[in-house]
Amino acid sequence: MAHARVLDASGRELSPCSQAKALRLVSQGKATLLSEEPLTIRLLRAIPLVETPREAPPLQGKRLLLHICCAPCATYTTRRLREQGAQVTGYWYNPNIHPFSEHERRREALVTYAPTIELPMIWEAAYEMPEFLRRVAGRERFRQRCALCYRMRLERTAQVAASEGFELFTTTLLISPYQDQKLICEIGEGLAQDYGVSFYFENLRRGFAEHHRLAREAGLYQQRYCGCIYSEWEAQDRAAATNPRPV
Ligand code: SF4
Missing domain, CATH: 3.40.50.620 (HUPs)
Structure with a gap:
């Protein structure tokens, strides 16, 4: 399946999605088309970074x-x-x-x-x-x-x-x-x-x-x-x- 590059509103590169989905987001007004080749869209909203909490090392502070x-x-x-x-x-x-x-x-x-x-x-x-x-x-x-x-x-x-x-x-x-x-x-x-x-x-x-x-x-x-x-x-x-x- 062909994929499209996806950026969020702040320009951060996100995971690619299918070209069909990218074009749907553009037609729904949720993204703008940046380029056709390679197909690249920019979402209208910024996606917050999800921080994975780090486990504390086993002897922390001992x-x-x-x-x-x-x-x-x-x-x-x-x-x-x-x-x-x-x-x-x-x-x-x-x-x-x-x-x-x-x-x-x-x-x-x-x-x-x-x-x-x-x-x-x-x-x-x-x-x-x-x-x-x-x-x-x-x-x-x-x-x-x-x-x-x-x-x-x-x-x-x-x-x-x-x-x-x-x-x-x-x-x-x-x-x-x-x-x-x-x-x-x-x-x-x-x-x-x-x-x-x-x-x-x-x-x-x-x-x-x-x-x-x-x-x-x-x-x-x-x-x-x-x-x-x-x-x-x-x-x-x-x-x-x-x-x-x-x-
Ligand atoms: S110094 Fe201590 S550990 Fe090393 S060989 Fe001698 S007795 Fe064994």
Whole structure:
């Protein structure tokens, strides 16, 4: 069927209609003929725009405390949580990171980065490495120690979230495919019950590649191992196994 272009009285293009209908509107005095080829009519009245109401993002206006393990992981995660409507505050507490110089390097990267994305921060001043090592002593196996590590960091985050009046807490650890997301979630949910602040879970791993891009773009320091002395040793060991040094 041949169609006609239709404009409203203000000249805004509307959906086309059949040529027969366009000519009928002209003959009824409801439109004027603008051109025959292509057939174009202008209605005598303006058609108001119909606004479709946008759904509010799920975390609209909620105050969320985000535990941050390092600046690169904060890039995509902060952006994503803000897109979800959250008012994000970052929280630094990583007593697992070893040695102290590495802890400071990662902390300083975040000190520099946070203001560039206008991210308010709460900094845990103490370096509680001795307590971390006490907790994992005798339970140093990968995953076993990680469960203790997640708990230590998330528990402090939940405590601070509760005392500072946040509605939600979560962690940048959820972005890494090297972390046990299910376990983080279980621990987070349990702490949410204990401290009366909701744990926010989202599979942030879909942003893993993007977080690398954002970190490179911002020129952030990117570490080569997870954090604890065991993970440093394992990373070196793996490197040595794939790339043995000449004797
Ligand atoms: S490997 Fe990473 S998550 Fe596991 S204990 Fe070490 S620092 Fe913590």
